[in-house]
Amino acid sequence: MTYKNPPTTPRKSATFDDYTLSEIRRAAATGIYDIRGGGAKRKLPHFDDLLFLGASISRYPLEGYRERCDTSVVLGTRHAKKPIELKIPITVAGMSFGSLSGPAKEALGRGATIAGTSTTTGDGGMTEEERGHSKTLVYQYLPSRYGMNPRDLRRADAIEIVVGQGAKPGGGGMLLGQKISDRVANMRNLPKGIDQRSACRHPDWTGPDDLEIKILEIREITDWEKPIYVKIGGARPYYDTALAVKAGADVVVLDGMQGGTAATQEVFIEHVGQPTLACIRPAVQALQDLGMHRKVQLILSGGIRNGADVAKALALGADAVSIGTAALVALGDNDPRWEADYNELGTTVGAYDDWHEGKDPAGITTQDPDLMKRVDPIAAGRRLANYLKVMTLETQTIARACGKNDVHNLEPEDLVALTVEAAAMAQVPLAGTNWIPGKGGF
Amino acid sequence: MPTVDLAKSSLRELNHALHQIKAGSNETAWEVINPKGSHAVAAGVDQPVQVDVRGSVGYYCGGMNDGGAITVHGSAGPGVGENMMSGTIVVKGDASQYAGATGRGGLLVIEGNASSRCGISMKGIDIVVHGNIGHMSAFMAQSGNLVVLGDAGDALGDSIYEAKLFVRGKVNSLGADCVKKKMHPKHLERLRKLLDAAGVTGVKPEEFTRYGSARTLYNFNIDNADAY
Numbered sequence: 001m002t003y004k005n006p007p008t009t010p011r012k013s014a015t016f017d018d019y020t021l022s023e024i025r026r027a028a029a030t031g032i033y034d035i036r037g038g039g040a041k042r043k044l045p046h047f048d049d050l051l052f053l054g055a056s057i058s059r060y061p062l063e064g065y066r067e068r069c070d071t072s073v074v075l076g077t078r079h080a081k082k083p084i085e086l087k088i089p090i091t092v093a094g095m096s097f098g099s100l101s102g103p104a105k106e107a108l109g110r111g112a113t114i115a116g117t118s119t120t121t122g123d124g125g126m127t128e129e130e131r132g133h134s135k136t137l138v139y140q141y142l143p144s145r146y147g148m149n150p151r152d153l154r155r156a157d158a159i160e161i162v163v164g165q166g167a168k169p170g171g172g173g174m175l176l177g178q179k180i181s182d183r184v185a186n187m188r189n190l191p192k193g194i195d196q197r198s199a200c201r202h203p204d205w206t207g208p209d210d211l212e213i214k215i216l217e218i219r220e221i222t223d224w225e226k227p228i229y230v231k232i233g234g235a236r237p238y239y240d241t242a243l244a245v246k247a248g249a250d251v252v253v254l255d256g257m258q259g260g261t262a263a264t265q266e267v268f269i270e271h272v273g274q275p276t277l278a279c280i281r282p283a284v285q286a287l288q289d290l291g292m293h294r295k296v297q298l299i300l301s302g303g304i305r306n307g308a309d310v311a312k313a314l315a316l317g318a319d320a321v322s323i324g325t326a327a328l329v330a331l332g333d334n335d336p337r338w339e340a341d342y343n344e345l346g347t348t349v350g351a352y353d354d355w356h357e358g359k360d361p362a363g364i365t366t367q368d369p370d371l372m373k374r375v376d377p378i379a380a381g382r383r384l385a386n387y388l389k390v391m392t393l394e395t396q397t398i399a400r401a402c403g404k405n406d407v408h409n410l411e412p413e414d415l416v417a418l419t420v421e422a423a424a425m426a427q428v429p430l431a432g433t434n435w436i437p438g439k440g441g442f
Numbered sequence: 443m444p445t446v447d448l449a450k451s452s453l454r455e456l457n458h459a460l461h462q463i464k465a466g467s468n469e470t471a472w473e474v475i476n477p478k479g480s481h482a483v484a485a486g487v488d489q490p491v492q493v494d495v496r497g498s499v500g501y502y503c504g505g506m507n508d509g510g511a512i513t514v515h516g517s518a519g520p521g522v523g524e525n526m527m528s529g530t531i532v533v534k535g536d537a538s539q540y541a542g543a544t545g546r547g548g549l550l551v552i553e554g555n556a557s558s559r560c561g562i563s564m565k566g567i568d569i570v571v572h573g574n575i576g577h578m579s580a581f582m583a584q585s586g587n588l589v590v591l592g593d594a595g596d597a598l599g600d601s602i603y604e605a606k607l608f609v610r611g612k613v614n615s616l617g618a619d620c621v622k623k624k625m626h627p628k629h630l631e632r633l634r635k636l637l638d639a640a641g642v643t644g645v646k647p648e649e650f651t652r653y654g655s656a657r658t659l660y661n662f663n664i665d666n667a668d669a670y
Contacts, residue, residue: 144563145563189546205520210520216482
């Protein structure tokens with residue numbers, strides 16, 4: 001019997017993995033970069049890398065369902081005559097009409113209103129569906145100024161000046177022609193069917209000194225009634241937060257790279273910006289250094305999924321969080337009941353992200369009249385309300401376990417980190433030690 | 443005629459008073475003195491009132507004007523008439539950057555020169571500049587008309603959509619997807635009306651050249667990548 005050399009197991013490259021190879025082939029075949037919706041999909045340090053300690057001999061817990069644990073939050077207390085009062089510290093992030101269908105926007109308004117929180121317009125103007133069904137509506141003031149007008153500015157409950165978003169700090173948007181229906185085209189003053197580019201930079205101001213004057217103008221137009229938020233992407237959270245405060249913001253909205261978008265280049269989503277976990281402490285530090293923590297409220301977004309994420313964000317110093325992707329999932333995005341339709345589009349449940357193409361089987365990110373009928377705004381709104389209430393209960397559960405009678409009393413001292421990276425970013429000790437990287441301990 | 447002295451009253455008082463005017467009010471002519479470069483003067487006017495500002499203003503004068511007739515008897519800082527909905531704004535002097543930015547309607551007249559990015563992202567406003575305009579004017583201009591009696595700087599109409607640009611003097615350079623277009627009788631008629639409305643005399647529509655979108659960038663094509 002002759003000895004046969006043992007075969008080598010075929011080995012795939014970690015650098016050139018299957019996904020990378022498929023991307024090279026796709027780019028070579030189509031000549032265009034990949035555009036998709038959603039936020040960063042790669043694994044990132046996140047709130048899952050943190051744990052709460054809970055009560056012990058030195059701290060006693062509060063009784064669930066019996067002892068009060070407040071969740072309400074007031075936003076815009078710095079300058080606005082009419083600050084916003086929310087029952088829960090979870091808001092719904094800006095998502096445009098155009099990107100989303102009318103019924104989906106209505107469902108967001110209905111759900112948020114039942115739960116006692118706000119929704120936010122998005123790049124494309126204010127629709128009657130959303131204004132009519134959102135008790136508290138935040139009107140975004142974006143570089144494109146699509147649909148911007150003083151009447152809507154005055155009937156908003158707050159105004160959010162969008163400087164950036166976590167999925168693409170420094171990037172604008174692109175609504176592809178197939179989603180530009182007559183109604184969308186009309187709201188944006190552009191011809192039907194053409195690609196609509198949303199500018200990356202505001203047309204009439206640059207830099208923090210101009211922003212201060214822009215905020216002044218908006219306050220003057222709205223007679224100083226409305227809270228003015230400034231939304232920033234997770235780029236330079238310390239300085240951007242400080243500059244937003246300097247420019248006069250009532251509220252800073254900080255969006256990490258897990259935050260979604262309707263459509264951006266994959267390379268942008270995955271390679272520009274910082275994870276949400278890495279953004280929060282520098283932003284809180286900036287507020288503390290300026291003596292403005294809790295005076296200018298901080299809303300954190302980007303990958304918030306459950307009450308544990310909410311509790312961790314609040315413990316690290318946020319006043320509220322915002323959800324986008326999770327809200328869409330509650331409405332029915334990527335629902336398994338449409339699996340056959342997802343397969344037909346070459347994808348599967350949980351992976352569908354071609355929101356820009358307007359073919360969404362769930363009927364949410366589309367302007368197709370037949371597809372959008374798949375969203376029943378009343379039922380979908382109810383699901384969102386349920387989900388928001390569950391998140392709130394979860395947040396309270398953790399807060400009570402840590403002995404807090406208000407979810408905003410959670411603090412960094414209630415947390416430890418499971419990884420060195422998370423310990424360094426969140427500035428809490430690595431579990432089992434009192435070591436905070438960069439801060440000493442052992 | 444109510445007169446507001448900005449050396450004595452606050453900007454907030456001025457704008458609040460202007461916003462309080464109701465339809466049918468008799469107080470339809472206002473005068474603002476001592477603006478001294480104040481920002482957001484007469485921002486958010488939403489009734490057909492005349493506001494005469496005696497002096498120069500800072501940023502965003504007449505911002506989001508909806509029906510007011512505002513005259514600046516001086517020069518204007520950046521963003522005069524930004525996002526105007528309707529009405530008229532006349533600047534007797536020069537205007538800084540972003541004049542008429544994102545404007546949706548109404549008429550903005552600059553009797554002097556305008557700076558860079560005049561009419562940026564305009565969405566239906568008509569702008570008439572008696573003098574010259576600076577670089578990157580009418581960038582991403584969506585609709586409306588920009589009329590320039592003098593010269594235009596570099597990259598006029600870059601990434602323009604359906605706005606119409608009429609320049610009487612020379613254009614330093616055109617931006618991506620902006621091209622010279624034929625002047626049809628309907629354009630001459632439109633121009634004549636705009637010149638009349640802006641109080642321009644002794645200038646014929648035939649002296650202008652029309653520019654607009656070549657529409658080659660309306661839908662993405664990788665072979666146009668060097669234009670993006």
